[in-house]
Amino acid sequence: MKKFLDxxxxxxxxxxxxxxxxxxxxxxxxxxxxxLSPEAIANDMSFxxxxxxxxxxxxxxxxxxxxxxxxxxxxxxxxSDYDKFKAWAKTVPYCIGNPLYHWSHxxxxxxxxxxxxxxxxxxxxxxxxxxxxxxxKEFTAKQLIKRSNVKALCTTDDAIDTLEFHKKVREDKExxxxxxxxxxxxxxxxIQNDTFVAWVKALSEINGIKIDSYGDFIKALESRxxxxxxxxxxxxxxxxxxxxxxxxSDEEVNEIFLKAMDGMTLTDIEIDxxxxxxxxxxxxxxxxxxxxxxxxxxxxxxNNARMFSVLGADTGYDSINDGNIAESLSKLLNxxxxxxxxxxxxxxxxxxxxxYILGTMIGNFQGGGIPGKIQFxxxxxxNDQKLGxxxxxxxxxxxxxxxxFVGMVTDSRSFISYTRHEYFRRVLCDLVGSWVEDGEAPNxxxxxxxxxxxxxxxxxxEYFGIEI
Numbered sequence: 524m525k526k527f528l529d530x531x532x533x534x535x536x537x538x539x540x541x542x543x544x545x546x547x548x549x550x551x552x553x554x555x556x557x558x559l560s561p562e563a564i565a566n567d568m569s570f571x572x573x574x575x576x577x578x579x580x581x582x583x584x585x586x587x588x589x590x591x592x593x594x595x596x597x598x599x600x601x602x603s604d605y606d607k608f609k610a611w612a613k614t615v616p617y618c619i620g621n622p623l624y625h626w627s628h629x630x631x632x633x634x635x636x637x638x639x640x641x642x643x644x645x646x647x648x649x650x651x652x653x654x655x656x657x658x659x660k661e662f663t664a665k666q667l668i669k670r671s672n673v674k675a676l677c678t679t680d681d682a683i684d685t686l687e688f689h690k691k692v693r694e695d696k697e698x699x700x701x702x703x704x705x706x707x708x709x710x711x712x713x714i715q716n717d718t719f720v721a722w723v724k725a726l727s728e729i730n731g732i733k734i735d736s737y738g739d740f741i742k743a744l745e746s747r748x749x750x751x752x753x754x755x756x757x758x759x760x761x762x763x764x765x766x767x768x769x770x771x772s773d774e775e776v777n778e779i780f781l782k783a784m785d786g787m788t789l790t791d792i793e794i795d796x797x798x799x800x801x802x803x804x805x806x807x808x809x810x811x812x813x814x815x816x817x818x819x820x821x822x823x824x825x826n827n828a829r830m831f832s833v834l835g836a837d838t839g840y841d842s843i844n845d846g847n848i849a850e851s852l853s854k855l856l857n858x859x860x861x862x863x864x865x866x867x868x869x870x871x872x873x874x875x876x877x878x879y880i881l882g883t884m885i886g887n888f889q890g891g892g893i894p895g896k897i898q899f900x901x902x903x904x905x906n907d908q909k910l911g912x913x914x915x916x917x918x919x920x921x922x923x924x925x926x927x928f929v930g931m932v933t934d935s936r937s938f939i940s941y942t943r944h945e946y947f948r949r950v951l952c953d954l955v956g957s958w959v960e961d962g963e964a965p966n967x968x969x970x971x972x973x974x975x976x977x978x979x980x981x982x983x984x985e986y987f988g989i990e991i
Contacts, residue, residue, distance in 0.1 A: 527640075528628055533909070533949035538966070539956030546972040547948040550979040552941060554676040555758065555987060556705070556817065556932035559664075561678050561688035563938075564702055565695075568664040573653040574604035577630070578611055580936045582839035587623055588614045589839070599834055605650065612646035622908035622946070629942040634667065664938050668700055671941035674980075675701040675991040677758055682708040682747045683722070683729050686754045693755075701991050705817075706751045706759040708805065711744060714783050714797045723784065737777040741804050748808045757989050759809055760817040761802070764824060764844060768851040770858070771796035799855065806859045810866035815987055819903060820848060821873035843873050843905060849880045856888050856897075867893060867986070869929070871900035875914055882922035895927030895986065903934060907943065912950045926974045929983040948979055 525531055534540045560568075570576040578584055585598050588610060596602045597610035618624040631637040635653050639645045656662055661670065668676070680686065684704070692702045710722040727734040732743045769792055771779075779793045789797075809816050823844040825831045830840055852870075859865045865888055870881045878899075885897040899919045902911035919925050931947035933940045955971055958964040964971060984991060 528625075528632060533946070534953050534956070536953070536956045536960045538959045539949075539953040541968065542952035542956050542972060542975050543949055545968075546975040547952050547979050548945075549672070550948075550976055550981075551672050551674040552676075552944050553930075553980055553983040553987075553991065554673055554933050554941070554944075555929070555983055556679070556760065556934055557676055557940075558679050558934065558936045559676065559938065560936070561680070561686075561692065561702065561704070563664045564668070564678075565688035565691040566664075567666075570657050570662065572604050572608070572657065573650060574608045574611075576657065576937070576939060577627075578607055580837075582837060582841075583623060584611060584614075585839040587618055587621065591617050599838065608650055609643070609646050612641055612649070613643050615641040625946060626940075626942060629945065630939045633942050633945070634662075634670070634939050665695075665698055665700070667938040668941075669698070671944075673700055673941065675703065675989065677703045677705045679707050679760055680704045680751075680756075682706055682711060682744065682751075683725050685729075686751070689754055701755075701989070703758075703989065704751055704754055704756045706748065706756055707761070708744065708747075708759070709762050711740075712761070712798055712801050714780070715789060715794050720784055720786065737773065737780040740780060741801075744801075744805065745808055748805075748812065752812050752814075755989075757813065757987055758815045758817060759805065761819065762822065763818050763820045764822045765846050766820060766848040766851040766855070767795040767798050768854040768858075769795035769799050771800055773800070776800045802855070803859050806866055807862075807864045810859075810864045813866075813988065815867040815869060817869045817871070817900070819871045819873070819900075820852070821846065821877065822904070845874060845876070848872075848877060849884070852880075852884060853887065856884070860888055863891075865897075867896050867898075869898040869900045871903040873904055873906070875906055875911060878914055878918040879922065882918040886923055895924065895929065895982070898927075898929055898986075899923065901928075901931050901947070907931075907934065907947075909946075909950055912947060913954060916951065916954060926977060927982060928978050929986050930978045930980070944979075948975075951975065951978060 531540055534543055588598050591614040593610045593614060597607050615624065615627055627641055635656055637649055637652055639649060660666065686704050689702060689704050710718060713719065723734055723740065726743050730743045730746045732739060732746060734740050734743055776797050779789060779797045783789055806816055821844045822841050824841045825836055826842055827840040856865060870885065872878065872881050881899045885899050888897045890896060902915040906915065916925055919928060931944050933943050952975060955975065959966050959971060
């Protein structure tokens, strides 16, 4: 019987153990998609206690606590940080089988050197020991990133962000970690939202470009793309909850845009026409500058209207959508590919039922001499757990080239979430190791070991073309 979280954790063969410890474990991290706060990095944030660093903004944990019957007061409410931590400790024993059980113990062990099983009985000792360590200089935001062997990371930034904190990070020559912005223009694409008009006005102000038409709007957006490019950005990110494709002329979309700016209600087809042309325009901008476009597909957001009215978005009330994505996604990619303007693209699906759709879709648009130009992104959100990761990688291996995979991202707001890379690497090594053990891949450590290194770090470094 293995010991919990021992050196063979998730590694079920000697080949897997060798691959992890000799090839994967010490590889650097390129976290090309996360939600860390650039301000917190720039100011080298310190954390007052373990609740702030461990539970703040973590809707994964919040969902588990609600499922365990914890009152909202102890989740997002006005309870003390100590009482919130105790409520989480009470919940952890009920998380066996959920990746939160592994992640939480890994985070304690790797960052705090605390090797206790989390429960109500150990909560006070963990609270005291962790909080004492958080007062030390090794536990600031920058030091936590460096201790995780991160060489570069890409934050997620609204298209009208000033990027002032990225500039401040670059001024710190001793930090040694590259922090790049990622353009997130969703607020300019989601024309149906109440925030759209105000966002367009803010875009006009920050650019100094008067926006009286859709053409003006696109010029202003491109100005932001140029600004982000100058600040080191080489990736965009789009939350595409429902795939759309509705071709329309510039003139037609201009009328739709003006209608929205006048506060008029749009039809569903008008919304899709606007979104389609805007995303196509952006994709061409990205291609021109050598960027990578990321499409995160398939979330069903803010399902609980009552709690949304209280807490707002990103508080743990999202789930997986079941929309038919194949035909519209194909048409969207094909339209921009017709003129050979499809940028490097990473497609992520939230619904694992779509794994084979994306696994085959990426093969339709490869080429241009770029290895793995179109990527099937790592198991995302509800899928960044053992089974989700395995299913994503097996689909990619069966239908494409797993060895060209650009690997794992944290997709996290937490500075101690980098143990998710360890988790992923162990799963990866166990999967490839099982192929070797079963005679499905050669027992050639130079071959499969190099493959592991490439997926862990080297592929991403090459693919994004960012000097790190």
